[in-house]
Amino acid sequence: MPLLNKVRTAAPGGPGDTTAAPSLSRLRSALTLFFALDGFLFAGWVVRIPAIKQQTGASAGELGLALLGVSAGAVVTMVLTGRLCRRFGSHPVTVACGALMALAIALPARTHSALALGLVLLVFGAAYGGINVAMNSAAVDLVAALRRPVMPSFHAAFSLGGMAGAGAGALVASSLSPTAHLLALTGLGLVVTTLAGRMLLNHPAPVRTRAPHPEGRRLDGRARRLVLLFGVIALCTAYGEGAMADWGALHLEQDLAAAPGVAAVGYSLFALAMTAGRLSGTALLERLGQTRTLVAGGLTAAAGMLLGALAPTAWLALAGFAVMGLGLANIFPVAIARAGALAGPGGVAAASTLGYGGMLLGPPAIGLLAEWFSLPLALTTVAVLAAAAALIGYAARNATAPRD
Numbered sequence: 001m002p003l004l005n006k007v008r009t010a011a012p013g014g015p016g017d018t019t020a021a022p023s024l025s026r027l028r029s030a031l032t033l034f035f036a037l038d039g040f041l042f043a044g045w046v047v048r049i050p051a052i053k054q055q056t057g058a059s060a061g062e063l064g065l066a067l068l069g070v071s072a073g074a075v076v077t078m079v080l081t082g083r084l085c086r087r088f089g090s091h092p093v094t095v096a097c098g099a100l101m102a103l104a105i106a107l108p109a110r111t112h113s114a115l116a117l118g119l120v121l122l123v124f125g126a127a128y129g130g131i132n133v134a135m136n137s138a139a140v141d142l143v144a145a146l147r148r149p150v151m152p153s154f155h156a157a158f159s160l161g162g163m164a165g166a167g168a169g170a171l172v173a174s175s176l177s178p179t180a181h182l183l184a185l186t187g188l189g190l191v192v193t194t195l196a197g198r199m200l201l202n203h204p205a206p207v208r209t210r211a212p213h214p215e216g217r218r219l220d221g222r223a224r225r226l227v228l229l230f231g232v233i234a235l236c237t238a239y240g241e242g243a244m245a246d247w248g249a250l251h252l253e254q255d256l257a258a259a260p261g262v263a264a265v266g267y268s269l270f271a272l273a274m275t276a277g278r279l280s281g282t283a284l285l286e287r288l289g290q291t292r293t294l295v296a297g298g299l300t301a302a303a304g305m306l307l308g309a310l311a312p313t314a315w316l317a318l319a320g321f322a323v324m325g326l327g328l329a330n331i332f333p334v335a336i337a338r339a340g341a342l343a344g345p346g347g348v349a350a351a352s353t354l355g356y357g358g359m360l361l362g363p364p365a366i367g368l369l370a371e372w373f374s375l376p377l378a379l380t381t382v383a384v385l386a387a388a389a390a391l392i393g394y395a396a397r398n399a400t401a402p403r404d
Contacts, residue, residue, distance in 0.1 A: 023203050027142055028150070030199035034098055034135045035154045037192045039161030040168075041105050042128060044185045047169030051178045052108050052117065062114035069118040071360050073125025074132075075353055081133035082349030090138040090345060091205055095197035097134055101127035102189025109179040129356070137348045138205060140340030145206030149290065151337040152281025152330045159275040226339075227347045229396045233294065233335040234355030236389035237328050240301065240382040242362030244270050248321060251309070251375050258314035269318055270325040277329025290334050291397040298390025301327030302383040309379035324382070331389055338396075 053063050084093050104127050107120035139154050172181055244267055253263040285293050301324045308320030332355060339351035362382075369378035 024145055026199050027203050030196040031135060031139055032157045033192055033196035034094055035157040036161035038131055039158040040165035041101055041185055041189055043162040043165030044169050045105055047166055048178045056111055056114055056117050058114035066114045066118035069121030070125035073122040074129030074356055077126040077129035078133050078349050078353040081130045082346040085134055085137045085345035090134050091200045093134040094138055095200060097127050097131035098193040101131055102186050102193055106182045106186040109182045133349045133352050136336050137340060137345040140337055141205045143337060149285035150282045151333040152278040155333040156275055156278035159278060223342055227343050227350050229392055230335040230339040231351040231354030233389045233392050234332050234351050235358030236385040237332040238355045238358035239362040239385050240328055242359040243366045243382050247366050252314050252317060255376055256314040256317055262314055266318060266321050270321045273322040273325030274329045277326045281330040291393060293330055294334055294393030295390045297327045297331045298386045301386035305383040309376045
């Protein structure tokens with residue numbers, strides 16, 4: 001049976017058991033708010049990128065280099081946050097990173113050059129990377145205590161927050177300046193962080209009766225290899241997400257002669273399908289288990305992307321994108337959860353860093369392959385990696401946390 005379907009936690013029925021369920025429920029609500037806030041703030045920043053570009057006077061190339069600040073800050077901090085969580089606990093680190101992200105989102109609107117933008121985006125990226133590792137680490141502990149595979153529900157909150165943030169940003173883009181909009185996001189972010197953070201800090205992380213990652217002990221070679229495997233699964237998933245975000249609409253418009261409005265629907269349909277898949281992820285995991293969910297998801301995503309890339313009409317391609325979103329929906333959350341169960345915050349950090357690397361790798365890799373061959377053929381690499389994720393998930397079906 002998959003690890004997180006049989007999780008270690010404080011024994012039910014023991015001392016204090018009458019308050020355990022409400023406490024865990026409040027923890028789950030607080031973490032859900034942080035996941036939603038993360039998606040909301042990040043999407044709110046993304047929709048203002050065109051206005052910030054105009055404000056700074058950056059060329060396309062200069063903007064691209066400045067945007068690398070988000071990636072660089074996130075990747076570096078993801079590696080460090082695992083250590084911070086082990087030392088201070090995932091709950092305080094989540095709250096601190098949430099406050100930093102809320103404050104940092106106001107900084108890009110105060111810049112007037114590409115260099116300054118890149119520097120402040122390092123801070124924003126550091127907060128973004130830190131909160132992702134910290135709240136996922138906290139979620140792994142909560143999943144263990146609840147004895148239910150609810151990790152997809154947290155990532156569904158992130159997706160819903162992102163959709164809400166993008167929608168709200170689109171509505172106010174014509175009436176609010178970037179400065180006013182991003183300052184409003186700062187205020188909202190600090191309010192949510194204060195409310196959710198109070199709940200998080202008032203309830204300590206659930207204690208496991210047998211921790212898979214004792215303090216101060218280095219992981220053995222087998223555990224490190226397993227964490228790497230789940231990180232590669234996350235990478236394969238994020239590669240597809242990045243490719244869809246940057247190339248899906250262009251494929252519909254350029255290769256299938258879709259109208260601009262239809263082309264714009266492509267990523268929205270993909271994101272909506274992914275959100276729906278994550279909302280139903282807990283029920284799916286309880287029915288199928290983690291290994292079958294990984295394998296079925298990877299194969300479904302591969303089939304959907306093959307249809308999306310090679311379909312002769314835009315409408316068939318849109319159907320393929322939706323199928324791919326459903327397939328990819330739960331692979332990343334399960335991979336992060338498995339890595340965290342094996343190695344704690346360090347495992348979450350390693351898998352998250354690899355996954356984020358996949359999101360960075362996808363768009364430029366697709367671009368190079370499209371230049372050498374064609375965009376439809378380049379997009380089939382998403383299907384190849386999705387199938388690879390299914391194969392790796394099956395190969396790691398017997399992975400369990402190392403015993404003391």
